[in-house]
Amino acid sequence: MPKSNFKSHLPLIIGAILWLIALIFASIYDLDISLAVADPMSALGRVLEIVGEVPAILFTSFNFILMSAYFAALPEQNRKSRALFGTTLFLAIGTAYYTTIRTFIYITDYRSDLTGDDISVGILEILISAVICAAVVSSMYYAARRLGCERLTRVYSTAFACVKAAVTTLIVMWLIKLVWGRVRFRQLEGDLTRFTPWYLPQGITGYFSFPSGHTANAAVIFTSAYYLNFLPESKRPQRAAAYILLALWVILLAASRVLVGAHYLSDVLFGAAITFVIVYFWRPKCQAL
Numbered sequence: 001m002p003k004s005n006f007k008s009h010l011p012l013i014i015g016a017i018l019w020l021i022a023l024i025f026a027s028i029y030d031l032d033i034s035l036a037v038a039d040p041m042s043a044l045g046r047v048l049e050i051v052g053e054v055p056a057i058l059f060t061s062f063n064f065i066l067m068s069a070y071f072a073a074l075p076e077q078n079r080k081s082r083a084l085f086g087t088t089l090f091l092a093i094g095t096a097y098y099t100t101i102r103t104f105i106y107i108t109d110y111r112s113d114l115t116g117d118d119i120s121v122g123i124l125e126i127l128i129s130a131v132i133c134a135a136v137v138s139s140m141y142y143a144a145r146r147l148g149c150e151r152l153t154r155v156y157s158t159a160f161a162c163v164k165a166a167v168t169t170l171i172v173m174w175l176i177k178l179v180w181g182r183v184r185f186r187q188l189e190g191d192l193t194r195f196t197p198w199y200l201p202q203g204i205t206g207y208f209s210f211p212s213g214h215t216a217n218a219a220v221i222f223t224s225a226y227y228l229n230f231l232p233e234s235k236r237p238q239r240a241a242a243y244i245l246l247a248l249w250v251i252l253l254a255a256s257r258v259l260v261g262a263h264y265l266s267d268v269l270f271g272a273a274i275t276f277v278i279v280y281f282w283r284p285k286c287q288a289l
Contacts, residue, residue, distance in 0.1 A: 019273060026265035031195050034185040038261035041113060045260025049214065050106040052253045056220040057099040060166040062140050063223075064092035066159040069144035070152040089141075096137050100129035155227070161284040162223040168282065169275045173216045176274075181205030186261035198266035212263040212271030218253040219275035222246050226284055 026033070039045065071085035104125040112119045144152070181202035187209075188194050196202055198210055225246065228239045254268035263271075 019269060023266065023269050026269060027197065027199065030197065030264040030266050031185075031192065033265050034258065034261060037259055038185050039259065040186045040261045042256075042260050045256045045262075046106075046110045046113075048253055048256035049260055049262065050103055050110065052214045052256070053217045054099050054103060055249075056166070056217040057095055058136070059221055059224060060163060061092045061095040061099070061137070062144075063159040063162040063166075064088045064095065065137065065140045065144050066147075066152065066155060067163065068092060069141060069147070070149075070156045070159075073145070073149040073152050075149070092140070093133065093137050096140075097129060097133040100132045100136075101126065104129060155230075158226045158229070158284050161226055161282050165223045165275075165279045165282040166220050168278050169216055169220050172274060172278065173211060173213055173271070176211060177208040177213070178204060180210045181207050182210035182267070183207045184209040184262055185264060198264070198270070209263055210267050210270065211274060212254065212257050212267040214257050214262070215250065215254045215268040215271030216275045218250045219272045219279065221249065222276065222279045223282075229284070 065088075068085050068088035071081045071088065074081050101121070104121050108119045108121050108125070111117075147155070179201060181204055182196055182198065183194050183205075184207065185195075187207065201210075225239075225243060228242060231239060250272055254272060257263040257268050258265055
């Protein structure tokens, strides 16, 4: 590997080594770590459970909006462009609504655990979610259309790459969850004999601990770094700061999933790793504006 190329890949190499060390540690002490730190009623853990998926899913919704605005701004409209506009706008609305209603579901789950009552999402929460969704999508679409056709054309491939990474992550994560069937720590309910190590898939059991979906969603927000390719070389310090902030967000959310007993250390390690591989694979080749 050429020296310059090796230097550019050094952070990835260091990250992979640290991840492997953490995985070895988790393979031995997964259950012990959760026994030591897990608290299903941790306020920090539950708050991050509520809001943790919002940034990545809303960002995906915005990328759908950018795509729909691009199709709407095309000078020559035809059946295909109108169909693509409608499809991407529908997906933008769907992902935005999923974010809002899912947030209410997490809130009601937390309230149920706090009070001991069986609280579920009602018609009021559904209506509020719809209103919030409409306001968010309208605001994003207005902002996207203000970019104009030329800029929308430049960012379209990046928005599409972000969407591909998010959708691929969703599919891969749920396929693995479905066949792995690992019981969450907080679902053990004191029966430690139900614990299984990450490397022993259990098949379709209805349990979805491995890998961590929240951590994977947190890592999906790394697709926002695709847009850093539009920055000139003089903005390299800002790029570095952005990567650090994104990494800290992923680490914080991953730690909160172990803290709240929703996942083991190995779950969050694989949740992050799988998404990082997908994000890296779909990265676009963009030039600065």
